[in-house]
Amino acid sequence: MPTLPLTLAVITHNEADNIARCLDSVPFAAEKLVIDSGSDDDTVAIAQAHGARVMRQTWLGFGPQRNFATTQCSHDWILVLDADEYLTPELATELQQRLPALMASNTPAAYLRRSTIYMGAPMRWYRPAVGEQMARLYHRGRARWSDARVHESLHFDGTAPTLGAPFNHTNNPTLAHKQLKVLRYAELKCRDWLDKGKPVRMWQAPFVFALAFLKDYLFRLAFMDGWRGFMIAHTAASYAIYKRMRYYEMVKNPESVARAAHILSHHGIDR
Structure with a gap:
């Protein structure tokens, strides 16, 4: 599959059960970067086997950890996923179609819709778990993560489009x-x-x-x-x-x- 000048950035800690699915869901990313904060399971080995460049970084908190990851990416355009998240085939196709024009514009970021799988099945009605809009695609020169230890957010000026197809979040297996x-x-x-x-x-x-x-x-x-x-x-x-x-x-x-x-x-x- 042709690649695009995009880095998929994932922060991890003991995500051996999830990381392969996450990385494999973005086959068009020219770079896959995993920032690991000391996993003692097979996270690092699995990530490397699935094409990721892995860097070790002591845990800084969610916002600072994502900002550190941003500085280590090889490309200006970055897609952020958590290890327990993955693109649906529909979103992967939509991104391949829309990314070239988006990257050629002055757009700072784009919103993706997240669908949550909870207790083994998709949530159908609970509003934060059905099509929740999250800024996860951005140009690193035009956007920055807040420094919050948790509940971090992406800050940028201007408007950002929202893609239609969702990505999935396997929210806590138990x-x-x-x-x-x-x-x-x-x-x-x-x-x-x-x-x-x-x-x-x-x-x-x-x-x-x-x-x-x-x-x-x-x-x-x-x-x-x-x-x-x-x-x-x-x-x-x-x-x-x-x-x-x-x-x-x-x-x-x-x-x-x-x-x-x-x-x-x-x-x-x-x-």
Whole structure:
């Protein structure tokens, strides 16, 4: 298949089960770059076997890690995927057709639509999991990732087109994976809040869970996806309140930051 002057950039840590599918879904990328933060499984070997150039980089946080990856790419145009994401054949075809004109323009970036597979099946109604628009294709001279440790975003000026076909996200193969991810993401978000000196507002806590649950379950249509929708809304609400309680603990008991980092690292969660 003809290649295009594009780098597929993926950040990894113990993604042996996913990385081959991710890399193989972008056969037209002239370069495939994997930035690995210390995997102790077969991630690196599998990535290399599937045509990727692998670099090691100690974990910096999601935003800084993506910005580091940007500096290591051989091409100005970059497609970012997580290891548990992959292009559908329809999106791969659309990208091949539209990329030459996009690259020849002054467009800073493009949005892709993400479809989520949760508990083994696609979500059909829950709005954030059905066609969620995400800026994942960009020119590195015209866009930059935020420096947030988690929930990073791509910043750029001007307008960006949205492609029609989706890419897939296999969102946490089990509920156990999801709960571990909640712990990790909450810890990273709280450290960002700590760095910024965010005020502690525990008076919000009694309302946070209920409002977060209702937002996802009713207004974002999670209830239409049955019990899977209930679980995804419940997990989102639990995350919303847990990170506030954890931040309160960090402020009131600063030594808990290091102690938590130690136990999370011991279980392979903190990086």
